[in-house]
Amino acid sequence: xxxxxxxxxxxxxxxxxxxxxxxxxxxxxxxxxxxxxxxxxxxxxxxxxxxxxxxxxxxxxxxxxxxxxxxxxxxxxxxxxxxxxxxxxxxxxxxxxxxxxxxxxxxxxxxxxxxxxxxxxxxxxxxxxxxxxxxxxxxxxxxxxx
Amino acid sequence: xxxxxxxxxxxxxxxxxxxxxxxxxxxxxxxxxxxxxxxxxxxxxxxxxxxxxxxxxxxxxxxxxxxxxxxxxxxxxxxxxxxxxxxxxxxxxxxxxxxxxxxxxxxxxxxxxxxxxxxxxxxxxxxxxxxxxxxxxxxxxxxxxx
DNA sequence: CCTACAGTCTACAGCGACTGTAGGGGCAAG
DNA sequence: CTTGCCCCTACAGTCGCTGTAGACTGTAGG
Numbered sequence: 001x002x003x004x005x006x007x008x009x010x011x012x013x014x015x016x017x018x019x020x021x022x023x024x025x026x027x028x029x030x031x032x033x034x035x036x037x038x039x040x041x042x043x044x045x046x047x048x049x050x051x052x053x054x055x056x057x058x059x060x061x062x063x064x065x066x067x068x069x070x071x072x073x074x075x076x077x078x079x080x081x082x083x084x085x086x087x088x089x090x091x092x093x094x095x096x097x098x099x100x101x102x103x104x105x106x107x108x109x110x111x112x113x114x115x116x117x118x119x120x121x122x123x124x125x126x127x128x129x130x131x132x133x134x135x136x137x138x139x140x141x142x143x144x145x146x
Numbered sequence: 147x148x149x150x151x152x153x154x155x156x157x158x159x160x161x162x163x164x165x166x167x168x169x170x171x172x173x174x175x176x177x178x179x180x181x182x183x184x185x186x187x188x189x190x191x192x193x194x195x196x197x198x199x200x201x202x203x204x205x206x207x208x209x210x211x212x213x214x215x216x217x218x219x220x221x222x223x224x225x226x227x228x229x230x231x232x233x234x235x236x237x238x239x240x241x242x243x244x245x246x247x248x249x250x251x252x253x254x255x256x257x258x259x260x261x262x263x264x265x266x267x268x269x270x271x272x273x274x275x276x277x278x279x280x281x282x283x284x285x286x287x288x289x290x291x292x
Numbered sequence: 293c294c295t296a297c298a299g300t301c302t303a304c305a306g307c308g309a310c311t312g313t314a315g316g317g318g319c320a321a322g
Numbered sequence: 323c324t325t326g327c328c329c330c331t332a333c334a335g336t337c338g339c340t341g342t343a344g345a346c347t348g349t350a351g352g
């Protein structure tokens with residue numbers, strides 16, 4: 001199998017067809033050869049690039065980071081520290097979100113466990129949502145992405 | 147201060163002016179009175195509604211859930227268990243994301259700590275991204291939102 | 293050969309929850 | 323009157339895709 005279609009690449013790389021086309025449209029995948037009728041044809045290198053992207057995405061790297069990592073990879077001899085910086089930044093990000101989510105979890109748990117049924121009027125969960133004070137999650141930093 | 151402008155409401159509720167207008171546009175805030183010149187004018191009840199929304203959002207509830215919670219609140223006498231269900235679902239969601247992020251964190255940590263500098267060619271981080279096996283985060287469930 | 297059906301193509305709209313921009317009008321103080 | 327901030331509408335952009343519409347292609351069976 002020298003050249004494969006986008007569907008075959010999709011299976012080989014574990015990425016949906018539409019997503020591959022999307023990656024191409026944002027310049028992550030590069031334009032492939034085309035058959036006479038205009039269908040995309042990929043070689044084995046495409047599978048590598050695709051898995052690289054998927055691995056990075058699975059690890060939660062944002063697209064920009066993936067882009068940079070790919071650039072670094074194609075510049076052989078470039079310093080590993082650049083990669084390290086990107087990875088560490090991402091790790092920081094992940095840890096930040098982790099602690100936000102942990103705070104959220106304990107707050108939700110507390111709210112739910114303090115509620116003993118009955119009508120909404122006496123519901124502790126509702127009370128917590130209505131009450132202006134008494135809120136641990138009052139960080140003013142909204143929990144955002146990932 | 148019987149009636150306040152959107153800017154004053156914004157400060158009172160800790161929500162940006164644009165966001166308040168957005169909430170209005172999606173039907174969460176209801177259309178306020180207007181001054182002769184067309185400026186929005188809010189009463190104290192608006193502050194309550196806005197803080198309710200903000201608290202729910204701070205706790206990570208998605209908009210749909212916020213909408214339902216608000217509906218439940220305005221039906222006095224409705225059963226608290228509906229609130230409970232929404233909150234528990236959200237808690238489950240939070241816990242799911244927590245465990246995904248935890249997996250991510252340890253994977254990233256492992257990757258970074260195994261890298262000892264040098265060129266990209268020998269970089270462990272890059273190796274991990276290139277290698278098809280050897281990947282804990284290979285869950286095929288991408289880490290998504292929040 | 294014909295038909296069915298799966299796969300592929302382009303182009304564009306939609307998701308969530310906002311944020312930013314452009315281009316204007318209003319309002320109080322100096 | 324002018325400065326400067328606030329307010330208005332309407333729409334585009336963010337991120338990372340996913341879904342839709344409508345047309346074409348490739349393949350397997352009859």
